[in-house]
Amino acid sequence: MQRADLDFANLPFAFQQTDRNIRYRFRDGTWDRGELTADQTINLHMAATCLHYGQEIFEGLKVFERPDGRIQTFRLEENAKRFQRSARKLLMEPVPLEVFKEAVHRVVQANRGFVPPHGSGASLYVRPFLLGSGAEVGVKPSREYLFVVFVTPVGPYYKAGFEPVKLIVEEAIDRAAPGGVGDVKCGGNYAAGMRATMGAKGKGYSEVLYLDCREKKYLDESGSSNFYAIIDGRYVTPASPSILPSITNMSVRQLAEDAGLPVEARPVGVAELGSFAEAGCLGTAAVITPVGSITHGEREYVYSKDGKAGPVTTQLYNKLIAIQWGEADDPYGWTEVIPES
């Protein structure tokens, strides 16, 4: 294997072209066998439903090079299942679990040289997405779908890496509503939140924290990651119908429980901001990102004065990445080695 000539230790979280992506088409009621291509563009009918009526969903997962040089996935099956849930909610054709898995294996194998070396801190980000590709002008689901997976080597999502970030509570803009599609991974949720995220960045914050849109009293999640707080030695994460069920959060909850921390999923009030000992964001891209402060209106609640993550957050982060990188045993069966092509 020839490793790509990249500065893997200093990669940003940004698109970096690789050799191949893979595409499967659903037509006349069946999926084809998929095709690897070097083409970076997609030829799409101008009336495709993804362009007009938002039939677009995606996933995000990472693969890691282990100390022994083999490559492993992390909870691939969970991403595959969530992709199906997202598809069903938008009346799109769900990608069979085996097709999803095969697609990820094939595209990673075809880009072996772009998998960042173990110890570089970078990983290979995998981006599956599904488009309604059939032409319709009336509002109805497409009869044809395009399933694409590309990969790109990435460094940390937040520039500072494992260093506390500043969040601001978003009081005006809602990302999603109960009964809407906030609980599935569709591009439209990101379009809805872009003004909020850009507004926060313009004011020097890393991201927003959304509130429940009904009462504006409870914390939902951040723009692209779930949220937790450590309150009285408990791991507390918002329960809400409008947040995306994060696989990272699911994993960290398990790790917290097994470390003896009581875990609570419940509505978390803005009134509780002053009682957090630690807080963090959770996602494939964010991994666990410690939250150093949360601004709510005129008030700033500070959770890290020394610019460092708290002890519980640090412990959970170390456990999680040790499993992801294949440095610790994986008693949960979350990781799986990708066979050599």
Ligand SMILES: *Cc1c(COP(=O)(O)O)cnc(C)c1O
């Ligand atoms: C993808 C995503 C997350 C994180 O989910 P993971 O499965 O942990 O990557 C959280 N919130 C939103 C809105 C997301 O789109």
